[in-house]
Amino acid sequence: MLPVAGWDTMTPVSFLLLIEDDDAIRTGLELALTRQGHRVAAAASGEEGLRLFKEQRPDLIVLDVMLPGIDGFEVCRRIRRTDQLPIILLTARSDDIDVVVGLESGADDYVVKPVQPRVLDARIRAVLRRGERESSDSAAYGGLVIDRSAMTVTKDGQDLQLTPTELRLLLELSRRPGQALSRQQLLRLVWEHDYLGDSRLVDACVQRLRAKVEDVPSAPTLIRTVRGVGYRLDPPV
Amino acid sequence: MTDLQTAPRRARSASWRRLSSLRVRLIAVFAAVALVTAVSASGIAYWLNRDAVLKRAQDTALNDFRGSLTRNVSQLPLQPTCQDLTALATQVASSGLAYDVVVVDDSVPGCTASSDPIAFTVRQVPAALLTAVNKPRETGPGNPYEYHLYWQRVNLAGPYVVGGTKVVPGGPTAYVFKSLQNERADLNTLGWSLAIATLLALVGSALLAQAASATVLRPVRRLGDAARRLGEGELDTRLDVEGNDELADLARTFNRTAESLSEQVAELSAREAQSRRFVADMSHELRTPLTAMTAVTDILEDEADLLDPMIEPAVRLVVSETRRLSDLVENLMEVTRFDAGTAKLVADEVDMADLIMSCIDGRAWYDAVELDAPRGILAVVDPRRLDVVLANLIGNALKHGGSPVRVKVRQDDEAHTVVVSVSDGGPGIPEDVLPHVFDRFYKADKGRARSEGSGLGLSIAEANARIHGGAITAANNPDGVGAVFTLTLPLTQPPAPGPEEAR
Known part of the structure; x- marks a missing residue:
C-alpha cells in the first residue's frame, strides 16, 4: 500500500464503489482513488457491483459502461429504482450515444477514458458537495415545497426522492425564480464544470427532475425551457 | 443545389446537340445520294426519250414529204408558173401528216408558193439550210443522188423541223415545215413526271434517313446516358443488349467495363474500410492498458521526488511518455471518428x-x-x-x-x-x-x-x-x-x- 499523503485530512473520507471489468484499470483506479483519500470497494461485474452496493451502501458509485453481463446502464437503472446516491459513468467517448443513454439512466456525471485521476477526483468531490446543505429557508411552488434547511423536497405533502444533482439543480433554479439560467451557467453552478461542460448533462437532469416534480412532465409548468437561453423556474402564480 | 440541377440539363442539351448534328448529317447524305441518283436517272431517261420521240416524228414527216413530193412533182409543167408551184405545194402538203410546204423556183422570182402563205414563207427557212439544199453533191457509187434532203430544228412560234430538198436538178426547191408542238407537250409531261418522281425520292430518302438515324441514334443516346450515370457514380448502371450488331457489341463492352469498374471500386472501398477499422480497433485496444497506466501516473509523479535519483528520471519518463501516448491514441481515435463520419x-x-x-x-x-x-x-x-x-x-x-x-x-x-x-x-x-x-x-x-x-x-x-x-x-x-x-x-x-x- 502506498503511503497516503497530500490530501486534506479534514475532508470526511468518502466511500466509493468502483465497478469496472478490466483488471488493470480497476487496480489502477483503485490505487489512484485510494491515494486521493477515498475508501474504495471494487467490483468486476455489474452483478457483483449491485451485491456490494446493497451490502456496503457506498456514498458514490464510479461505473464503467461496458460491462459483461448486465451493463452499466442497467446497473444504473436498477440502483435508481431505490436509491438516489451519485453515480459517475466511465465511458469511452464524450460524443457518442453512451453518454446520452447513461444520463437518461440516471447518472449524474461522466468521465471519458483514459481519465486522469485528478479529474475523476474533482468530479467525485463536486458531486458529493451537491448534497451539502447551505441555507435555512424554504420556498413553495404550487404543491412543490423546497426545504433548504432539511434538504428535502415535497410535492403535495409527499417526499420526493431526488439525487443530489437534481436537488442542487432545483435549488439553483429556485434561488433565482423567474430568471433564465443558461446551460453553461447551470453547469458551473451545479456540476462545477468549467467552460467545456457538456450541456447534455443539464438537459438530461432537467428531464429527470421534470419527471419527478411536474404534474405532466411533457408539458412542464414549473421548470420552463427558454429558447436560445436555457431554463427557468417559474414563480408560483 | 443549383449545380446539381443545371449539370444534367447542360449534359442533356450538349448530347442533344451532338445527336441532332449527327442526325442532320445522316439526312443530308441520304438526300444527296437520292438527289444525284434521281436526277441522273431521270436526266438520262429524259434525253433518250426526247431524242427518240423527236427523231421518230421528224423522220415520219420527212419521209412522207419526200414520198409526196416525188409523187406530185411529175405533174409540174416544164415552165411552171407561180400558180403551178402553189398547186404543187398544196398537193404535197395534203398527204395528211399536217405539215406545210413552201416551193421556191429561181425561174419564177418573187413567187411564194406556200400551202399556208400567211404562216410560212421562204423567209422562215434558215439561211444555212438554204445553202445546203442548193449545193449539189458529187454523185458516185455510194451516192446516187446529186441533191439531198436536209433538215434543221427551228423555233417559229413553237418548235418546228424544217426540211428542204431540190426536186429535180435545176428545178424548184421544196421546203417542209412540221410542227413538233405535240412532241414537246409530251416531253414536258415526261419532264414534270420525272421531276415529281425526283422530289418524291428526296422526301422518301429523308424519311428513310430519319428512321435510320433513329434506330442508330437511340441506342447511342442510351449508351451516352448510361456512360454519364456511370461517371456520376452509379456503378450499377447496365445496358440491355438487343440484337447482335455493332451497337449491341458496344453495349456488351460497356456492361463489362462497368462490371469491372464497380468490382474494383468495391474492392478498394472494402480495403479502405478494413484499414480504417483496423486503426479504430487498434486505438481502441490501446486505450484499455493506457487507461490503467494513466490512472497510476499521478501517483508515480507525486512520489518521483522521493525516489532514488537514479530511478526518478526513469519514472518521470514513464509518466510523460504515458501522457504522450495517451494523447496520441486519443487523437488517432478522433481521426478515425472523422473518417468514419461518426463524430x-x-x-x-x-x-x-x-x-x-x-x-x-x-x-x-x-x-x-x-x-x-x-x-x-x-x-x-x-x-x-x-x-x-x-x-x-x-x-x-x-x-x-x-x-x-x-x-x-x-x-x-x-x-x-x-x-x-x-x-x-x-x-x-x-x-x-x-x-x-x-x-x-x-x-x-x-x-x-x-x-x-x-x-x-x-x-x-x-x-x-x-x-x-x-x-x-x-x-x-x-x-x-x-x-x-x-x-x-x-x-x-x-x-x-x-x-x-x-x-
Missing part, C-alpha cells in the same frame, strides 16, 4: 470571447497571447471541439511561430459567420509546406525524427471546423512576418434533434 457535435450557444479566454487561461498562455475579441459574439458551437481547434491553432503558433501571437475575433454579419485569426511573429510557413499543413503526420522538417505534437493536431482542428460547417485556412502574413491561420465558423448550426421537450 458528433454537442452544440451550445457560447460567447466566443469567453471561450477563447478560457482556452488561453486554462493552458496558462495568457502572457504569451494578445487577444482582440469583443464580447457578445454568440455562436452555436460544440465548446469542447472548438476548444481543441483553438488550442491547436494557438499552441501551434506559440510552438512554431513565436511571439507575438495575436488572436483576433470578428463577426461577419453578411456571411453570418465568426472569423478567428491566429497570427504569429515567426518566420512563416515555406510555400512548399503550406498546402500540407493540415496533412496527418506531415513533418515540415524531415530531419526531425520526433515532433512534440502528435502530428495530428492541425488535421483534427481542420476536421472539427469542417463538422461545424466552417473551415480553417493557412497563409503567410502579407507583410512578410509570420503565419496566419484563419478559422471561419457559421454563427448557428443546423437544428439537430436534441433531448428537448416541445413547447
